[in-house]
Amino acid sequence: MSVELFKRLGWFVLLWVAQVLFLNHIHLFGMAMPLLYVYFPITFHRGTPKWETLLWSFVMGLAIDVASNTPGLAAASLTLVGMLQSYLLELFVPRDSAENLEVSVSTLGTGKFVVLAAVLLLIFCLVFFALESFNFFDWLYWLECAGTSTLLTLVLILAIESVRRT
Amino acid sequence: MRNLLDFLKDYYHWLLFIVLEVVSGVLLFRYNSYQNSAWLSSANAAVGKVYEMESGITTFFSMSRANEELTLRNFYLERQVNQLRRLYMDATQDTTVKMRQELHLLSKYRLIPAKVVSNSLSQPDNLITIDKGSSDGVEVDMGVACGNGVVGVVYLVGDHYSVVIPVLNRSMSRISCAIRNRGYFGYLTWDGRDPSVAFVEDIPRHAHFKRGEWIETSGYSTIFPPGVLVGKIEKVFNSADGLSYKLQVRLSTDFGCLRDVCVISDKSIAERVKLMEAARDSMNVYGK
Numbered sequence: 001m002s003v004e005l006f007k008r009l010g011w012f013v014l015l016w017v018a019q020v021l022f023l024n025h026i027h028l029f030g031m032a033m034p035l036l037y038v039y040f041p042i043t044f045h046r047g048t049p050k051w052e053t054l055l056w057s058f059v060m061g062l063a064i065d066v067a068s069n070t071p072g073l074a075a076a077s078l079t080l081v082g083m084l085q086s087y088l089l090e091l092f093v094p095r096d097s098a099e100n101l102e103v104s105v106s107t108l109g110t111g112k113f114v115v116l117a118a119v120l121l122l123i124f125c126l127v128f129f130a131l132e133s134f135n136f137f138d139w140l141y142w143l144e145c146a147g148t149s150t151l152l153t154l155v156l157i158l159a160i161e162s163v164r165r166t
Numbered sequence: 167m168r169n170l171l172d173f174l175k176d177y178y179h180w181l182l183f184i185v186l187e188v189v190s191g192v193l194l195f196r197y198n199s200y201q202n203s204a205w206l207s208s209a210n211a212a213v214g215k216v217y218e219m220e221s222g223i224t225t226f227f228s229m230s231r232a233n234e235e236l237t238l239r240n241f242y243l244e245r246q247v248n249q250l251r252r253l254y255m256d257a258t259q260d261t262t263v264k265m266r267q268e269l270h271l272l273s274k275y276r277l278i279p280a281k282v283v284s285n286s287l288s289q290p291d292n293l294i295t296i297d298k299g300s301s302d303g304v305e306v307d308m309g310v311a312c313g314n315g316v317v318g319v320v321y322l323v324g325d326h327y328s329v330v331i332p333v334l335n336r337s338m339s340r341i342s343c344a345i346r347n348r349g350y351f352g353y354l355t356w357d358g359r360d361p362s363v364a365f366v367e368d369i370p371r372h373a374h375f376k377r378g379e380w381i382e383t384s385g386y387s388t389i390f391p392p393g394v395l396v397g398k399i400e401k402v403f404n405s406a407d408g409l410s411y412k413l414q415v416r417l418s419t420d421f422g423c424l425r426d427v428c429v430i431s432d433k434s435i436a437e438r439v440k441l442m443e444a445a446r447d448s449m450n451v452y453g454k
Contacts, residue, residue, distance in 0.1 A: 020213075021220050027288030030359075050179035058186045065193070067213050068286075069293045069329065072193030079186045083179075131194065133290075 012060060015040050020067040031141070032148035037064055037074070038124050039157050041082045042117055046093055046101040050086055057082025070132070077128040081120050092116050105161045117157055121150045214327035217284040218297055225281070225425055232425050236313050275391055278303055278429040280310075283327070285424055290358035291337050294318060294330040296427060304328050307389060309430040315395035315418035316341060316354075316383060317427050328429075333396075334361055334421055343396050344384035345375050351384040352413070354396060361421050364397065369411040375399065381415050388438055390430065 015037045023034040041057040061075030068074075092112045093101055105113045125146035133142060174181070280298040298304050300323045310317040310330050318332035318339060331338045336358040343366060344351035350373040352366040366381055379399050385392025401414040 017216075020216070025286070025288070030288070033288075051182050054179060054182050054186060058190070061190070066210065067216070069295075072190040072195075076187055076190030076194060079183065079190060083183045 008056070011040060011043075012056075012063075016060070016063050016067075019064055024068055028152065029148070031145040032152045033145075034156055035121075035125065035128070035149055035153050036156050037061075038078065038081060038121055038153060039117075039160065041078060041085050042120055042157070043103045044082075044085055045103065046086075046089055046097075047099045048086070050083075053082045053086060054079060073128065073131055076131060077124050080127055081124045084123060085120060088116060088119060104164065105158075106165050113161070114154070114158070118150065118154055121153055121157075122146065125149045125153075210324055211326060214283060214295060214297070214324065217295055218281075221281065221283045221425075228423055228425070232423060235420075235423075239313050276303070276431040278431060280304075280328075280427050280429055282424045282427060285332075285421070287334060287361040287421055292332055292334045292421075293321070294332050294424070296328050296330055296429070297326070298429060299324045299326040299328050301325050303431060304429050305431070308432075309383075309390040309394070310427050311390070311394050311430060312419055312424060312427045314420065315397065316343075316390065317419055317421075317424065319389055320429065332421060333364055333417065333419070341390065341396075342384045342387040343381050344386075344392075345369070345373070345399070346380040346382050348373065348375050348379070350375065351386060352410075354381075354415070362417055363400070364415050364417055366396075366413040366415055367405060367410065369413060371410060373411065377402065381413070388432070391432065 019035075019037045023036055026034055037060055040060050041053060044053045044056070057078045058075055061073075061078035062071075064074040064078075065071045089103060092108060092115070094108075097107075101107055103113070103116075108116065126142075129142050129145045129149070278298055280296040280302075282294055283297050284295040286292045286294075294310075294317070296304075296310070304320060304323055306320055306323055308320045310320060316333060318330045318335070319341070320328050321331045321338075322329040333339050333341065333354060334356050336356055339354070339356060341354040342351060343354050350369050352368040354364055354366055356364045369375075377399050381396040381399060383390035383392060383394040383396060395418045397415040397417040397419075399413050400416045403412040403414065404410075405412045
């Protein structure tokens, strides 16, 4: 349990630092942003208590917000992802798999993992950019931002997955 | 009752979800108002420290470029001062005036040097964090400038860090500025696109000016003293309502490599604000 906790804390700090110090400065074509911290709630084990997933997601979102001067923005979107993750995961896990199945390419298979990550990322990006541009709504730009950011983040997540597997 | 408890047991995570979303929503909407705490921004000490360490490292690598730019700027200004002094002396035959004027200017403003510890260009509403806060004398609504020109206005103040609204903030930045030597004034806005181009709106239709002329702060607001450089006029447009000109300005400040800035603290502001309020009050009295 405590090993699990420390691992999670480690990931938390690592993803936060990566996002705040490096990824926040990247903005491809004026729209695509790598939002790698969404990887954090995506990889919660099957069977993690829902309140735990929710609180972790919220705290991660808030930590990102505090550093990028957007209070509530990432917190609201990431809490939603934390809520949906456990429900969506059930649709993708193979039958009679372990209660505490890890969520990664090696356990789910590349196809299923990519679809799961892409769906969660897309939901996150749609909500995130909708909230961000609250008083300036250009729906085409909104879709472009959400779409390209989802793709960019997905590529990053798959890169990390391939490193973790080896 | 039992049913209710069972229901709560099964679905309490939904309740938690709603609570967390409401908290996020409150944060999201409260941040738009002006009186929020500096805690939930990069003006708080922990995040400020992280940014400071990062900027310490990156500053080291970009030092030579910043240095080069400052040297050039310094050279240019020195030449300008010399030229002006010569012109002034020719005109008045007074050799001590320069020293007197300089002392007078310095006694009015206090400059607090600060370092930029976090900065962004890519968002529509960018913010800058600097490493000086209320314990160094920084207050909300003070102007911030760098060697090359205007930077922005202090928005939130923590003990040791502050958040600045730069010119590159679409929804909140409105700095009063004027065309140099012409006196026509307007306010500076940004459209969220090119970080080296901003716009001056509300220049009257009867104004005379040329492309390539300089824009500087007007000194009409209580934030900046007059004469802080903003940029050069690049293009002229009609405003949307056709009643005024909108100028496209090439900013003299390079926000991409902003490191050293200074906060301008003006001791006469309090007095001016008080006077303004007194004037408003008396107008209200007469109005009734």
